[in-house]
Amino acid sequence: MVAPAAATHEDAASLRVWHVTKEFASPDGGVTPGALALDDVSLSIAAGELVSIVGPSGCGKSTLLRMLAGLTTPTTGELAIGAEPITAPSAERGLVFQDPNLFPWLTVRRNIEVGLVARGKLREKRAEVDKFMRLVGLEAFANSFPHHLSGGMAQRVSLARALINHPRVLLLDEPLGALDAFTRMRMQDEVLRLWQTHGTTMLFVTHDIDEAIYMSDRIVIMTQRPGKIEQIIPVDLDRPRDRSSQDFLRLRGDILETLHFAGQPMAGNKS
């Protein structure tokens, strides 16, 4: 196999997915064939790009993100960040889940510090903690425990916690999925602001087509069982984007059509 390292992408913050297949072992130990979560997926994301993945549930988008984070290994194929193959989790690839997953036993401040403490850098980078708490507007809650926070606040802490390591890439798995519509729109702008100020490469999974169009440079549309990339749609709209503009709505229609097509994997099964 040709190593992805040989590719022309030289920027350290680019991501490459190279013919990746992921098969989950069947629970009965191989009597029935395992589930094919991803089937020959290839994708490359440039440094500083904001790319979203949309698709029906079970299309393997979360699995792809976990593999990029290094938490799961592919059955075949390779993944790389810059020129380095991805084999294990690293602070260079931050991951934000739908559930903020804050440590309930730590205050907001200590939660944000986790990355620095884990890497033994708290002493030299203590000032960063204040900076990031200001950045997400949570100075007043520094000493609160996570269960006192609203969903949006908790997710902001989770973003600050991931960003304090200055990751080259930020992977977001439906980060705004659990929020109400208003908080969600505010948080979309917040994530965009963080992306623009830090220039971090971002790859995020979402169910929400409007969110994908509003935020991303490109939209990856995936199909279900097995997970495959159906289409990659570039979004050539100027930011900030108007959710009700003609171009926005036209793009939305295109994507819905593609997804509808993608939602019927088996021919002759049209009910």
Place this chain on the structure above:
Amino acid sequence: MELTAPLNRAASPRPTEAEAANRSATRPPGLLRTRPQTLLLVPVAAAIGLAIHFLGPRAGVALTTHFYPWLLSVVLVLGLLGAGLQVFSPKLRDWMRQMCPILGVAVLAMAVWQLVTTCLGLLPMPYFPGPEGVLSALVDDRALLFDSTWHSLILLLGGYAIGTALALITGVTIGWFPHARYWGMPVLKVIGPIPATAWIPLAMVVAPSAIFSAVGLVALAVWFPVTMLTASGISNTRASYLDVARTLGAGRAYLIFRVAIPAALPNIFIGLFMGLGTSFLTLVVAETVGVKSGLGWYVAWAQGWAEYGKVYGALVIMAAFFSTIMTLLFRVRDRVLVWQKGVIKW
């Protein structure tokens, strides 16, 4: 709050009463009329106790002790003093409203106890002395009782500390490392449920002295529940916490000590409470059988001399001693698990 209130009203058959009770829990105005009676419960009970003591009949030989009436008099005076001072202190009033019923009934129970034993002789002597007999035993034998309590405390704390320390090590090891789990869990499941007291014959042979054997038995009694719950707490750590920590750059030490152990702490405390209960039991039995000091030994010794006043006196001290330690452990838990407040019902 605004949302749940109407729901409660609809669900409760007598909404106004429920609301009144609810309000009175925080602010007193609802119970103003019953207040004088409540606040005088303690002195009234003490007065009844004194009346029974001085005016009641004597079934057997009268005990020439003044400790009991003195105690009742002190309670009477304090009760009246409190009833008077609460007018000026709302804080004292709230406390008294909370405590007076239970304290009053406790004093009354002592009076009934004296009536049944000393006055009417309904229970066989010398097995059931009256409160004045127990009280005088407590006062007369205070030096030996203090010494016994002190020895029990040392044995208990020594054994508990050693057992907990070992249990945390074994529990974390079994909970985290699959190999340790494979080999350790069966041993734990087979050896653990044996009551620590069943090891007494072996402990007496192996240990260099009775004190060592008692400390070892208490440690064993604590070790099993704490190990079991620590191991299960560690292995039940939410996988997403560990995933998050790993993507933030955490190594194995961070994952064990800063993620898995804090996540397991609520479980570990359940083990510590269970272990405390079994360690009390083991301590008393070990003292009765081997060690020649401590409250367990004192009870057996007093019983040998048929001094049942002393037996009950030691039991009273044990109750105070054990419940104090239990309360302290609750305090420690409240401090350590303060982050759980509001998450779960305590």
